[in-house]
Amino acid sequence: MIKKFLRSRGLRKLLSNRLAIAALGVIGLYTGIGFAVFLGAITEKDTEARVWTDSYPGYPHHQTAEKRLDNCEVILSRVMRVLETEGELSEVAFAERSVSDASIEELTQKVQAGLALYEEIADTVGSLNDNPEVLPRIEQLEGFVDDVYTPLTGWSSLVYDFRLFFGTDRQGRSILIRGIYSIKVAIQVGVVVALIAVLFGSVLGAAAAFFGGWVDHLVIWLYSTFSSIPHLVLLTLLAFMFLGHPLETTLIPLYVAFCLTFWIGPCRVIRGEALKIKELEYVQAATAVGFGRFTILWKHILPNTSHLMFINFSLLFIGAIKSEVILTFLGLGIKDGASWGIMISQSQAEVLNGFFWQIGVATALMVGLVLAFNILTDALQDAFDPKHV
Amino acid sequence: MALIEVRDLDKHFPVRGGFLNRVVGHVHAVNQVSFDIKRGEILGVVGESGCGKSTLGKTMIRLLEPTRGSMRYEGQDITELSHAELMPFRRKAQIIFQDPYSSLNPRQTVREIIGEAVRFHRIVPRDQEEGYIIDLIQKVGLRADAREKFPHEFSGGQRQRIGIARALSVKPDFIVADEPVSALDVSIQAQVLNLLMDLKDEFGLTLMFISHDLKVIEHFCDRVLVMYLGHVVEEMNCIDLQDSASHPYTQALLGANPINDPSDRRPLTVLEGDVPSPFDMPPGCPFAGRCPHQIELVPMRADAHIGIAPLDAGPSIQAIRRFLGQCMQEMPPLETYVEGHRVACYAVDAEAVGAAASR
Numbered sequence: 001m002i003k004k005f006l007r008s009r010g011l012r013k014l015l016s017n018r019l020a021i022a023a024l025g026v027i028g029l030y031t032g033i034g035f036a037v038f039l040g041a042i043t044e045k046d047t048e049a050r051v052w053t054d055s056y057p058g059y060p061h062h063q064t065a066e067k068r069l070d071n072c073e074v075i076l077s078r079v080m081r082v083l084e085t086e087g088e089l090s091e092v093a094f095a096e097r098s099v100s101d102a103s104i105e106e107l108t109q110k111v112q113a114g115l116a117l118y119e120e121i122a123d124t125v126g127s128l129n130d131n132p133e134v135l136p137r138i139e140q141l142e143g144f145v146d147d148v149y150t151p152l153t154g155w156s157s158l159v160y161d162f163r164l165f166f167g168t169d170r171q172g173r174s175i176l177i178r179g180i181y182s183i184k185v186a187i188q189v190g191v192v193v194a195l196i197a198v199l200f201g202s203v204l205g206a207a208a209a210f211f212g213g214w215v216d217h218l219v220i221w222l223y224s225t226f227s228s229i230p231h232l233v234l235l236t237l238l239a240f241m242f243l244g245h246p247l248e249t250t251l252i253p254l255y256v257a258f259c260l261t262f263w264i265g266p267c268r269v270i271r272g273e274a275l276k277i278k279e280l281e282y283v284q285a286a287t288a289v290g291f292g293r294f295t296i297l298w299k300h301i302l303p304n305t306s307h308l309m310f311i312n313f314s315l316l317f318i319g320a321i322k323s324e325v326i327l328t329f330l331g332l333g334i335k336d337g338a339s340w341g342i343m344i345s346q347s348q349a350e351v352l353n354g355f356f357w358q359i360g361v362a363t364a365l366m367v368g369l370v371l372a373f374n375i376l377t378d379a380l381q382d383a384f385d386p387k388h389v
Numbered sequence: 390m391a392l393i394e395v396r397d398l399d400k401h402f403p404v405r406g407g408f409l410n411r412v413v414g415h416v417h418a419v420n421q422v423s424f425d426i427k428r429g430e431i432l433g434v435v436g437e438s439g440c441g442k443s444t445l446g447k448t449m450i451r452l453l454e455p456t457r458g459s460m461r462y463e464g465q466d467i468t469e470l471s472h473a474e475l476m477p478f479r480r481k482a483q484i485i486f487q488d489p490y491s492s493l494n495p496r497q498t499v500r501e502i503i504g505e506a507v508r509f510h511r512i513v514p515r516d517q518e519e520g521y522i523i524d525l526i527q528k529v530g531l532r533a534d535a536r537e538k539f540p541h542e543f544s545g546g547q548r549q550r551i552g553i554a555r556a557l558s559v560k561p562d563f564i565v566a567d568e569p570v571s572a573l574d575v576s577i578q579a580q581v582l583n584l585l586m587d588l589k590d591e592f593g594l595t596l597m598f599i600s601h602d603l604k605v606i607e608h609f610c611d612r613v614l615v616m617y618l619g620h621v622v623e624e625m626n627c628i629d630l631q632d633s634a635s636h637p638y639t640q641a642l643l644g645a646n647p648i649n650d651p652s653d654r655r656p657l658t659v660l661e662g663d664v665p666s667p668f669d670m671p672p673g674c675p676f677a678g679r680c681p682h683q684i685e686l687v688p689m690r691a692d693a694h695i696g697i698a699p700l701d702a703g704p705s706i707q708a709i710r711r712f713l714g715q716c717m718q719e720m721p722p723l724e725t726y727v728e729g730h731r732v733a734c735y736a737v738d739a740e741a742v743g744a745a746a747s748r
Contacts, residue, residue: 306496
């Protein structure tokens with residue numbers, strides 16, 4: 001079976017398409033990352049960990065003097081608060097970056113000096129951003145911060161820089177880590193939904209076409225009924241049904257909702273194709289040999305709709321990812337954890353304040369995957385359609 | 390005893406329409422067809438497009454369920470058999486299709502296309518299967534390494550050979566060849582026909598050869614059935630085809646055939662009008678509306694209203710039937726005029742047919 005697929009004309013045509021190869025490469029990269037996340041390279045805990053200050057812009061650390069100043073103030077005053085109330089210093093640790101183990105007095109002294117310097121700079125007249133004299137003093141202030149938080153060295157410093165690559169969100173969580181973790185969520189939703197919907201839809205569609213009669217009527221009735229319910233209403237209804245259910249926080253409500261609505265597409269397409277194929281002469285030849293109806297359906301009809309299954313899989317994959325984002329944005333999809341939808345929905349307030357890192361990363365990652373799949377779908381359509389020369 | 394006996398076979402397709410999708414009528418594809426096929430002979434079926442010859446062929450091997458009538462294969466009625474009971478017949482009767490492109494599954498290799506039926510009917514033990522397939526591929530004139538290829542890697546003629554190999558793979562006795570060469574180039578047609586002829590002798594086949602080309606039929610078949618709008622209008626031996634064809638439709642078919650001899654010039658008989666709709670069958674002879682005999686009679690019938698002048702001339706019984714427009718009211722029965730020659734036409738003279746046969 002696999003050997004046959006590798007020798008098939010469709011695959012050869014697909015591999016001669018450079019754009020398709022590029023798309024396959026991108027999809028492979030995403031899938032690899034998704035798989036690594038699945039194996040535990042990034043855990044859900046990592047996505048929730050506070051890495052640096054709230055809404056800290058990331059690479060290329062292009063920050064205005066004012067932002068850098070504010071940043072230092074936020075960090076120092078947070079430590080100050082803990083020192084004053086004699087709380088646990090580990091509470092203000094940022095992931096790997098913890099408060100230095102100097103004595104309390106020493107720390108207090110440094111923080112106070114830092115805050116004093118901050119006041120001094122903040123009192124400077126005029127705009128800080130245009131004043132080059134302020135910069136060395138801000139660097140001095142940042143030195144205080146580095147004294148309080150021991151700088152990391154070696155590997156852990158690299159990892160830490162990686163986490164800060166695209167900055168942090170309003171809760172100080174790493175945007176890059178959340179974005180990467182969301183790849184796994186997206187691929188998971190895409191693969192599960194597209195696979196179930198395509199298999200279910202294809203088998204139903206092919207059976208409807210081949211057996212005709214009441215089977216056909218039933219399937220047509222089913223998909224007309226389902227497609228006459230507005231997509232969003234059904235999804236809202238399902239979100240409501242799962243409200244308070246133990247499965248509410250998992251991806252299962254989303255799977256159910258998408259599978260219930262997505263199978264219609266492949267079902268219609270495959271039914272149409274199977275209606276055509278069942279009249280073809282090779283199917284009649286199989287009947288003349290004496291094969292049973294299920295054998296004919298399995299060996300002659302379903303394999304010849306496989307190009308449509310491929311294309312529908314890739315279309316539904318994109319559809320599922322986009323719908324996940326949209327639904328999550330509306331508050332009907334993924335309830336917690338990390339996903340592109342959650343990231344985009346959380347970035348609403350940030351965008352209004354000119355902080356675009358979160359929405360930018362989530363959208364860019366999504367566009368990359370969706371675009372690659374769109375290109376692949378096109379290439380698949382060209383390569384595997386038996387009518388296309 | 391004949392290998393196959395077909396009696397009063399009807400095949401009607403229901404036509405559905407209207408809001409409730411009710412059956413509003415039937416397409417009468419095959420009507421009251423009766424004939425025999427003797428073991429080892431090639432029976433040709435000829436007729437224009439839509440006359441029901443393919444439907445007849447497919448009904449013969451039960452790809453389509455007959456509406457009425459019976460078909461006996463080696464004395465056994467196969468019209469009522471269930472799927473399981475039909476298996477021995479399925480092994481013995483196969484079909485070759487017209488279109489070499491849609492008759493092979495594009496996702497199967499040649500080995501799978503041929504081997505599938507071999508395995509299903511356990512024609513040879515599993516370990517001899519490979520050799521059997523190679524043998525078969527070579528017999529139809531392809532190279533043994535063709536078995537690993539897909540249908541799209543072959544030309545039309547080669548594909549038709551694969552189709553023939555598939556039909557032969559179960560060692561059948563009877564094959565319906567449904568226009569096996571009409572989709573091929575003329576140069577390839579002859580090759581495939583010769584191949585069929587060779588294989589027929591080698592495998593001891595009985596063939597039902599469907600075609601719209603009288604020349605091919607004449608060259609290839611022993612006997613011919615001429616069909617018009619689902620009816621068999623004439624059945625005869627191919628040897629006498631040119632001389633003793635008696636039905637006006639057969640004569641018209643023959644007349645439409647180009648003759649490759651410039652010195653042999655005959656007046657061209659061109660049929661007028663169109664084939665009636667098989668959905669709305671005329672009551673009498675389906676050919677009556679276009680029949681040269683009828684057209685010639687129209688002025689005579691006009692005379693009949695004022696007098697009975699032609700009767701005084703002492704016409705034959707056939708002429709009276711024609712005159713009364715009997716063909717318009719009932720289908721003339723297929724009457725045997727000479728051994729092996731049946732014609733369904735009131736206008737045909739028994740003496741004339743006999744005379745032609747004796748010539």
